Amino acid sequence: MIIRPAPVEFLHNAITLPEFNTFAIQFGGVGIRWYALAYIAGLLIGIYLLRRESRLPGAPITPNQIDRLLNYLLVGIILGGRLGYVFFYNAGFYLANPLSILRLWEGGMSFHGALFGVGFALLLMARRHELPFLAITDRVAMVTPIGLFLGRLSNFINGELYGRVTNVPWAMIFPHSDGQPRHPSQLYEAGLEGLLLGFLMYLLWRRGSLGALGQLTGVFLCSYGMARFFVEFVRQPDAHIGLFGGIFSMGQLLSFPMIIVGLYLLRRSWRQGYHHVK
Secondary structure, eight states, X not given: OOOOOOOHHHHHXXXXXXXXXXXXXXXXXXXXXXXXHHHHHHHHHHHHHHHHXXXXXXXXSOHHXXXXXXXXXXXXXXXXXXXXXXXXXXXXXXXXXXXXXXXXXXXXXXXXXXXXXXXXXXXXXXXXXXXXXXXXXXXXXXXXXXXXXXXXXXHHHHTOSOXXXXXXXXOEEOTTSOXXXXXXXXXXXXXXXXXXXXXXXXXXXXXXXXXXXXXXXXHHHHHHHHHHHHHTTTBOOOTTTOOBTTTBOHHHHHHHHHHHHHHHHHHHHHHHOOOSOO
């Protein structure tokens, strides 16, 4: 893909971002990066909220099971997210350098891979603890926007996964980029996948949607899939992958099945209606 230089007047109007420290907590040359802190904070806040919900009358999952849920989520996110990035986005490199797969500190995680990993981990948990699978996924879906919001903010701070060249008034020049004004697509995703979807989940929880198995899971899959699909039109595609057919990115191709599965779960939940599972 050829990137054309932006007109001089757009470069003058663009917001030039400073280079933020990628470490949230640092001791010398080591520490906790913003992206890792986003994972940790998202998980802990989510587990806290789910523990509160598990104490409500009729909740199918106990507080002790919620504590175990954290372990399943950690394994699913790390393994799924890493392997998803390896196979979806850079299979050639990692096949030639298999030991690099273990270098998580160098970055490279895929949301869609983490989604597969978490889904498989939750299926194992449901079988081992004799719990309704969709009752678990609904609860995880309900709090996931918290982590998504924090994760996209950390992408913004790190100056990564930015958007395509643009002349919109809020265009930004990211450090270590090519100096072109670009869409702050990380903030678009933080708003859609985090704030807006999180507010929608809250409203659905208030109206008792946990009583309709699969409804919150379906809403999450559809909403995230559509948000990601549309934001990808202004997000810079991976240079080594580009666009399929000159139109769609890898993120869009991976989001489309999410929308289909989400619609199926919504149709299923509407047909079955509400029942005693909270």
